[in-house]
Amino acid sequence: MLHTIETVNSAVNNFIWGVPAMICIIGVGLYLSIRTRFLQIRKFPYAIKTTIGRIFRKRDASDGAITPFQAVCTALAATVGTGNIAGVAGAIAIGGPGAVFWMWISAILGMCTKFTEVTLAVHFRETNENGELVGGPMYYIKNGLGKNWQWLAVLFSAFGVLTVFGTGNATQVNTITTAIDSALLNYHIISQDMISQANLIQGIILTLLVGMVLLGGVKRIGKVTEKLVPFMALFYILLALGVIFLNIENVPAVFASIFEGAFNPRSVTGGIVGSAFMTLKKGVSRGIFSNEAGLGTGSIAHACADTQKPVKQGFFGVFEVFTDTIVICTLTALVILCSGVPIAYGEAAGAELTILGFTSTYGNWVSIFTAVSMCCFAFSTIIGWGLYGARCIEFIFSAKVIKPFMIVYSLVAMIGATMDLGLVWNIADTFNGLMAIPNLIALFLLSGTVFKLVNEYKEFD
Template sequence: MLSTIESINSVINNFIWGLPAMICIIGVGMVLSVRTGFIQIRKFPYAMKITIGRMLKKRNASDGALTPFQAVCTALAATVGTGNIAGVAGAIAIGGPGAVFWMWISAILGMCTKFSEVVLAVHFRETNDKGELVGGPMYYIKNGLKKHWHWLAYLFSALGILTVFGTGNATQVNTITAAIDSALLNYNIISADSTHIVNLIIGIIIMLLIALIMIGGIKRIGKVTEKLIPFMALLYIILAIGVIIVNITNVPYVFKSIFQGAFSPASVTGGAVGSFFMSMKKGVSRGIFSNEAGLGTGSIAHACADTRKPVKQGFFGIFEVFVDTIVICTLTALVILCSGVPVTYGHAAGAELTISGFTATYGGWISIFTAIAMCCFAFSTVIGWGLYGQRCIEFLFGPKSAKPFMVIYSLVAVVGATMNLGLMWSIAETFNGLMVIPNLIAVFLLSGTVVQLVKDYFNTEGKKVK
């Protein structure tokens, strides 16, 4: 029975994250880019100016809302996760260095996709019974499209609920326990026989932390993410740059291998990765899996922002993909490729490859940092996806369903800490990919609304922007 489920899931997963789906995701990104005049490139300096500028301004949000900075931190909390460490390593190992190039391409187009998702989420959002701003794909489908499309909103929400317990919680907590176990075992603080007890304790602690944060509502989620995300991102960026500086002489060759490997992977990997399509597929799929452009989930957090200008908040979507993929994922790739650690091309790899890049440069003590980084990345994902799951279940079953969801979501952390989740990770990844379908249909159909909102914005407030 278990092998049958694995086989069925494998077929679906390979299609969802396969070439046809990649073409659809890139295709919608290209359509949106063309229709908006490649706003992610044309207005990139402006996007950085207003996003970073607003981050530096201290302000409070109204009741039931987040500040724009808290909104982007909450969205980044869900996107900046283990995929930035383990996902990039896997893309390079299976697709060769050229996968990094295709990751960049998917990010450039993904900037416009996420920009559009955020614009639509803020434009079509609602205020719930508790006075909180709510939005996302289910709301821009419901309020932006005709009734015969509304089934897409319910499909998206149902898939979101199914996904959140796996992708957003159990697998992330499992990553936390694995990172802590590895560090403790490395320094002989615990024995292999006692890891199950340690994991149970970790699971209970995480369960309590999730409950405390989730019960505190949107305000508490915003306060946690606005402190956790900048800390963990800056720490990771600084140490990654350190690896690059120490191995600066390898940088020109690394970039050459990335560009050469994008179109001729066999010439870089010695034939271990001979397919151009494999390099492209892995780069695009891992990029999308990391920045979530096309999934629509990040727009749920942005819809909570205390702003009256959808387009202005949309630029935070561009900023989000830029930080997640162009900055953090690229730094991870450079840590692996610059450090000189051996990469067994054509075979699966995970976080251990990235960790090897750090330890080769700094020494064994860095394993403590990698454990902390993995824990922060994974826990932030749990919090971000907790908000997404709450919004999805409220859309389907009303506001009274939120508290039971919080209880179950918290308890799942214990399951994630104490069980082997190989199949669950694969199934969760499949449901994650399925969420793309209803969202991309809606974004494509509402692309005209995005174009009009952009024109209106720059015809008024944006006139001064050249």
């Protein structure tokens, strides 16, 4: 029975994250970019001014809302996760250095896709019975496309609820316990036979922490993420820049391998990765998986922002993809490639390859700091996806189910800390991909609304 489930899931997963899905995601991103005359590039300085310019501007949000900066931090909390560490390593190992180039291409198009998602989410959002602003793909499908498309909104929400327990919670907790166990073993604080007890204790602590944050509502989520996300991103960026600086003589050759490997991977990997299409596929799929442009999930957080300007909030979506993929994923790739660690091309790899890049440069002492980074990345993802799951299940039922959902979601952390999650991860990955289908249909059908809102926006400098 278990083997059958694995076989069916593998077939569906390969299709969802295969060529058709990538063509659809890239196709919609390219269509939106052309129709907006590559807004994400033309108005990029404005996007940076609008987003980073607000970081130091203190303001309070109205009841039931969070500040625009808290909204982008909540969205970044969900997107900047272990995929930025493990996903990039996997893409390079299977697709070669050239995968990084295609990751950049997917991010450039993804900036416009995420801009569209956020703009629509703010434009078509509602206020729920608790007085909170709610929005996202299910709401712009419902309010933008009408009653005949209600089934598509329910489909997105159902896939969202099924996804959050695996992708957003259990697998992230498993990453946290793995990182902490590795550091504790490295410093001989615990022995191998103590790991199961240590994991149980970690699971209990994480359950309490997740519950405390999520049960505090959208305002507490916003306050936690606006402090955690800048800290964890800056901390990781500084560690990565240190590796690059200490191996600065390798940088020109690394960039040469990225550009050459994008079109001729065989010459860079010694023939092990011989297919340029495999390089493209790995780069694009990992980029999409990392920044979630096309999945629509990030727009759920942005819909909570205390703003009356959908287009202005949309530029936070541009900033989000830029930060996640162009900055953090690129730094991870450079840590691996500049450090000169051996890469077994053609074989699966994960976070251990990225960690090896750090430890080979700094020494084993840095493992404690990489563990802290991974814990912050994973915990922030749990919080962000908790909000997404709550909004999805609320759409299907009502706001009354939010607190019971949050309690169950928090308890899943115990499972993630103490069980083997191979199949859970794979199934959640499939549902994650399935979420993109209703969202991409809605983006294409509602693109005219976005173009109209952009043309009416008068605040561009």
